Amino acid sequence: MIVSQTAEYALRAMAWLATVPRGEPIRATDLSTSTGIPPHYLSKVLRRLVLADLLVSQKGQGGGFMLARPAAEIPFIEILSAVDAYPTEGRCAFGWGTCDDAHPCPLHGVWSRLNDHIHEWASSTNLQEIADGACADERFVAPVEHE
Amino acid sequence: MIVSQTAEYALRAMAWLATVPRGEPIRATDLSTSTGIPPHYLSKVLRRLVLADLLVSQKGQGGGFMLARPAAEIPFIEILSAVDAYPTEGRCAFGWGTCDDAHPCPLHGVWSRLNDHIHEWASSTNLQEIADGACADERFVAPVEHE
DNA sequence: GCATCAATCGACATCTAGATCCATTTATCC
DNA sequence: GGATAAATGGATCTAGATGTCGATTGATGC
Structure with a gap:
């Protein structure tokens, strides 16, 4: 498993939100059914994304969640950081307390060679890429099934 | 967290074993104190490495574990596969049941771009690199502490 | 053959990510 | 202002990963 379940959910939710026209809020319930993420769990993930300034939320009638910025300005690394998932810094795979360059x-x-690869990937990939590659009407149709 | 705790332990143990002259068996107990991995847990990890033909074990007096092959012939990907830790194939981050090219x-x-990076790294990195970079006497001295 | 050493195995305890439920707060519409 | 819609937040449950223990099996040396 490369990333945690939570991180995967965060990416999924953000990716979905990136494909709808910006400015129209999506309800957590709808997002849940679309993505197959358990509703109550999703709302917690969404909240962390709001705290990280990646989403804005609107309560009450007609409310929901939407991207805080244009998709092109949201790199994956920010999403992963928002839900933890991106430390590895300072930790040492060998169990040493002190381990630096x-x-x-x-x-x-x-x-650290692996870390660099991942960091590079997470920094250079943004949500716009997802939105470009995916037409909301065609490719986001109901998931066949989710385990 | 990039890899699971178990996978990290497996790498640590293998890395350590790669630094001792091949042919002399190391006892699990010694390996445990050297690496800071909980003894009984370590022995489970070692067993999986034996089953994967990465280590050979010798019971009884003078027994222990040693590399089944020269360090240069043991890529990281085999170690990770041995303790699970390396699926991601077939799984889809979007929750789709069917997702292929x-x-x-x-x-x-x-x-899959990320997957390729990781796969490339895990395949091209082998234990010899570790052994080369680490003199068993100098750099493997007691871990300062482990959390 | 017997004692000892060291890996093996199964059962059990603990800890944490994942998931759920429910009450509360905040906003909108009429 | 009251009813409704929707996010927020806390408490709790569960499963799987992590870690521990004791008994067993197999090998070696005497």
């Missing part, structure tokens, strides 16, 4: 543990080199 | 979900493209 100055005093690297044996795994440090290869480990 | 022919019928990709909206996240499919960027997702």
Whole structure:
């Protein structure tokens, strides 16, 4: 498993929201049925995304959630950070308390090489890419099933 | 968290074993104190590595564990596969039941790009690199602390 | 053969991410 | 202002990953 379930849900929800015209709020309930994410769990994830300034929420009648910024300005790394999922900094796979570039543990080199890859990917990928690749009407049709 | 705790332990144990001269078996107990991995848990991880033909074990007096092959012939991907940790194939981050290159979900493209990176890293990195970078006497000295 | 050493195995405890439920707050519409 | 819609927040439940324990099996040396 590359990322946690929560992180995956966050990406899914954001990806979906990126495909609807910006400015029209989507209700958590609708988002839940569309994406297959359990409703109560989704609302918690959404809340964290609001706190991270990636979404804005509107309570009451006609309310819902929408992107706080244009999709092109939301890189994946911000989404992952918003739901934790993106530490690995400072942690050492070898169990050393102190492990940095100055005093690297044996795994440090290869480990940070992987980290760089992931960081690069998460920084250079943004929601607009998803929105471009996916026509909301065609490809977002009901999931066949979700396990 | 990029990989599970178990996977991290597996890498640690293998990395350590790669730094001792091949042919001399290391006891699980010793490996446990050296790496800071809980002893009984470690032995479960080791067993899985044995089943995956990455380690050989020797019972009784003078027994222990050692690499089944030269370090250079053990890529990380085999270690990760041995302790699960390496599926992501077939799973779809979007919750679609069917998601392949022919019928990709909206996240499919960027997702598999990340997968490729990780796969490339895990395949091209082997234990020899670790052994080369780490002198067993100097850099493997007692972990300062482990959380 | 017997004692000892070390891996193996199964059962059990604990901890945490994931998921659910329900009461509360805030906004909108009439 | 009252009814309704929708997000918010806390408390709780559950399953799976993590970690522990004790007993067993197999190998070695004497």
